[in-house]
Amino acid sequence: MENIKITRRGFLKTAVAGAGAFSLTSGLLDFQKWVHASAGAAVTSVPTICNGCGNRCGIFAHVKNGRLWKIEGNPDANGNLGVICPKGHGYLHDLYNPNRLKGPLKRVGDKFEPISWEEAYKEIAQKMNLILLANGPQSIFWVNYPQTNHAYALRLMHALGSPHYFTHGSTCFTARNAGWATTVGELPSNDLSHSRYILIVGRNPAGGIDLGQVKRIAEAKEKGAKLVVVDPRHSETAILADEWLPIKPGTDLAFLLGMINVFVKEGLYDGRFVREKTVGFEQLEEEIVNYPPEWAEKVCEIPARTIVQIAREMAKAKPKALIHRGYHGAFGSQYLNSFQTARALAIANSLLGNINREGGIYFPQSAQLGELQPDHPAPDLPEMGKADGTGVPGRYPLGSYGDGIAHAIPELALRGELKAGFVYHNNPLRTNPNPKRVIAGYKKLDLLVVIDTVLSETASIAHYVLPESFYLERTEAIDTKHSGKRAQVSLQQQAVKPLFDTRPGTQIIIELAKHLGVGKYFNFDIEEANRLRLRSLGVTLENLKKKGVLFVGEKWKEGCGKLNTPSGKVEIHSSTLEKLDFPSIPRWEEPLVSPDPKDPQSFRLLHGKQAIHTHAMTANQPYLMAISQRYDMIRLWMNRERGVRLGLKDGDWVQIKSMVGEGKIRVRLTGGIHPSCVWLPSGYGIFSKHLKTAFDMGLSYNDFLPTYFDPTVGHAMSSEIVVQVTKA
Ligand code: SF4
Numbered sequence: 001m002e003n004i005k006i007t008r009r010g011f012l013k014t015a016v017a018g019a020g021a022f023s024l025t026s027g028l029l030d031f032q033k034w035v036h037a038s039a040g041a042a043v044t045s046v047p048t049i050c051n052g053c054g055n056r057c058g059i060f061a062h063v064k065n066g067r068l069w070k071i072e073g074n075p076d077a078n079g080n081l082g083v084i085c086p087k088g089h090g091y092l093h094d095l096y097n098p099n100r101l102k103g104p105l106k107r108v109g110d111k112f113e114p115i116s117w118e119e120a121y122k123e124i125a126q127k128m129n130l131i132l133l134a135n136g137p138q139s140i141f142w143v144n145y146p147q148t149n150h151a152y153a154l155r156l157m158h159a160l161g162s163p164h165y166f167t168h169g170s171t172c173f174t175a176r177n178a179g180w181a182t183t184v185g186e187l188p189s190n191d192l193s194h195s196r197y198i199l200i201v202g203r204n205p206a207g208g209i210d211l212g213q214v215k216r217i218a219e220a221k222e223k224g225a226k227l228v229v230v231d232p233r234h235s236e237t238a239i240l241a242d243e244w245l246p247i248k249p250g251t252d253l254a255f256l257l258g259m260i261n262v263f264v265k266e267g268l269y270d271g272r273f274v275r276e277k278t279v280g281f282e283q284l285e286e287e288i289v290n291y292p293p294e295w296a297e298k299v300c301e302i303p304a305r306t307i308v309q310i311a312r313e314m315a316k317a318k319p320k321a322l323i324h325r326g327y328h329g330a331f332g333s334q335y336l337n338s339f340q341t342a343r344a345l346a347i348a349n350s351l352l353g354n355i356n357r358e359g360g361i362y363f364p365q366s367a368q369l370g371e372l373q374p375d376h377p378a379p380d381l382p383e384m385g386k387a388d389g390t391g392v393p394g395r396y397p398l399g400s401y402g403d404g405i406a407h408a409i410p411e412l413a414l415r416g417e418l419k420a421g422f423v424y425h426n427n428p429l430r431t432n433p434n435p436k437r438v439i440a441g442y443k444k445l446d447l448l449v450v451i452d453t454v455l456s457e458t459a460s461i462a463h464y465v466l467p468e469s470f471y472l473e474r475t476e477a478i479d480t481k482h483s484g485k486r487a488q489v490s491l492q493q494q495a496v497k498p499l500f501d502t503r504p505g506t507q508i509i510i511e512l513a514k515h516l517g518v519g520k521y522f523n524f525d526i527e528e529a530n531r532l533r534l535r536s537l538g539v540t541l542e543n544l545k546k547k548g549v550l551f552v553g554e555k556w557k558e559g560c561g562k563l564n565t566p567s568g569k570v571e572i573h574s575s576t577l578e579k580l581d582f583p584s585i586p587r588w589e590e591p592l593v594s595p596d597p598k599d600p601q602s603f604r605l606l607h608g609k610q611a612i613h614t615h616a617m618t619a620n621q622p623y624l625m626a627i628s629q630r631y632d633m634i635r636l637w638m639n640r641e642r643g644v645r646l647g648l649k650d651g652d653w654v655q656i657k658s659m660v661g662e663g664k665i666r667v668r669l670t671g672g673i674h675p676s677c678v679w680l681p682s683g684y685g686i687f688s689k690h691l692k693t694a695f696d697m698g699l700s701y702n703d704f705l706p707t708y709f710d711p712t713v714g715h716a717m718s719s720e721i722v723v724q725v726t727k728a
Pocket residue numbers: 050051052053054055056057080083084085086087088089209210211
């Protein structure tokens with residue numbers, strides 16, 4: 001490992017000053033020379049978007065003499081309200097990181113050799129066209145972590161006739177989205193700052209950091225709101241809470257059913273809302289008698305009196321009371337019962353009458369960008385369905401067609417159904433379950449092209465690697481991510497010249513399309529496309545370039561109109577689920593696997609983010625890794641009493657073993673975790689030897705997770721892991 005020494009004083013100075021971006025190694029740009037040459041130089045400010053994680057916060061990049069000086073938050077941006085997190089400050093230093101890719105690469109035997117862009121495009125196109133000819137368009141795919149330019153990646157796949165566009169959704173949020181969509185028609189937001197009572201179940205916005213949400217929670221608390229956090233671990237958000245309820249993992253559904261039972265039995269729900277805006281309350285009344293709080297206590301280990309107390313307090317604060325809509329944890333994609341948990345959570349919110357109400361759950365305003373047609377006609381949609389079975393009855397009927405089931409790609413490759421693929425801003429070898437199987441699947445492909453900024457695990461096995469410019473070096477597609485009480489558009493703009501022979505992602509997509517023979521759908525550049533897509537919104541690209549973010553469209557209005565469900569109402573009873581033969585009213589469902597309560601070495605393995613890392617993307621960032629090490633953060637959390645029973649002391653090395661993997665890590669003994677589980681911070685366990693700072697530091701939960709597909713949505717069920725933990 002490359003050791004970067006950084007003093008506490010030096011680090012704080014850097015962070016507080018807005019992270020002046022200096023080079024950690026010599027050879028790229030000489031910091032000392034630059035400091036002298038830059039004294040007194042003018043500072044240019046470029047509004048742009050941080051790419052340190054999927055939040056895409058609005059920032060200003062300040063540049064001196066062509067070199068990045070610092071970044072600051074854009075106060076107008078809905079998502080971060082002017083602040084930046086440690087990951088954002090740390091990640092910008094990767095602009096000058098020597099581990100970056102410096103030009104296109106081609107695999108020759110076991111090694112990579114440099115290749116020109118033109119040659120790389122020609123060879124990729126030749127090979128891809130042969131594969132298309134022999135196997136048809138259904139044999140190729142594209143997978144990415146969603147980027148602003150994902151619409152152009154989708155366009156490329158459609159132009160080539162393939163339906164196989166995937167995101168990371170099946171390992172992250174698809175169960176949550178499907179649960180909300182089945183119940184209220186779409187995924188809503190939380191009106192945190194106006195709420196008087198916030199209940200968060202298995203979501204950690206202060207760790208899997210969402211700056212806007214943390215600020216809004218703090219605002220609500222300053223006004224007297226109560227915050228209750230239900231989480232097996234004392235998370236960063238639990239630190240902010242009035243009450244932390246350490247639930248037994250995998251049983252959030254039981255807790256919610258117990259709460260719903262109290263709402264119904266004690267008549268605490270909003271009767272008018274239920275009468276006018278929901279269907280299926282009678283069926284719920286019949287089913288919910290089975291789940292009194294005393295039953296829930298036995299399953300989820302939260303006392304019945306606490307469940308009753310929370311239900312009563314929330315009912316008193318309604319409709320300015322909400323249960324957070326969730327993300328990855330508890331019901332995003334982690335358990336067999338995640339989909340039903342999301343349904344129960346949506347129904348519990350509805351009983352509070354808080355749907356599209358101030359201080360409750362609301363439907364955000366989103367910017368609807370215009371199309372490129374008629375100027376640039378779109379390709380026809382492919383007729384064939386997705387090979388992963390999303391949206392197909394009998395397979396994963398509630399799976400998200402738009403996201404697909406990306407962790408099925410290795411299976412499809414091993415079966416010979418997928419032959420070639422593009423991986424963009426994604427690293428499935430590290431972020432998908434069961435890496436041995438993922439490696440086998442991706443290695444089976446006849447052609448693998450990876451577009452990235454570093455030689456990640458996935459890039460390391462590619463046939464071609466196309467280097468993307470770092471986010472501060474490129475202008476990208478208009479972003480509409482920051483929905484809210486008023487919609488926003490934002491723009492990622494180039495702040496500094498590319499240091500190496502790299503290209504922006506959209507340019508790579510357009511150039512690939514031209515070489516692959518579908519250039520007629522890509523007769524534009526990103527400047528023209530951005531201008532065309534803004535046309536209908538009444539704002540100009542010039543103004544957006546100046547400000548970085550602009551509000552568009554109407555302001556949000558309170559009130560629950562016709563919903564996007566078959567009945568137009570909140571579907572407590574779902575006719576869709578009834579037709580598919582799934583439980584149409586939420587009912588208790590056990591997790592798929594559970595640790596053996598009699599075995600002292602048996603635990604459920606949980607995972608979650610730390611506020612300084614993003615998936616596997618930032619572990620190689622030397623400053624962020626320095627924080628991980630300084631604060632001894634790369635450890636497995638274990639309940640202290642259980643650890644002592646295993647003869648462990650805080651900091652001891654332990655061996656973790658599941659049915660698919662094993663590894664060693666140091667243990668953190670703490671009272672802040674439920675005894676039935678251990679918790680592993682995600683983002684570590686890097687095994688690409690090219691990522692020298694992060695290589696072999698910590699473990700990833702994916703090393704222990706078997707390959708699962710939930711039967712409703714197809715999600716990865718990433719907390720359905722039982723491990724044996726022993727002293728190493
Ligand atoms: S949350 Fe942090 S890393 Fe993510 S986009 Fe915002 S500033 Fe960047």
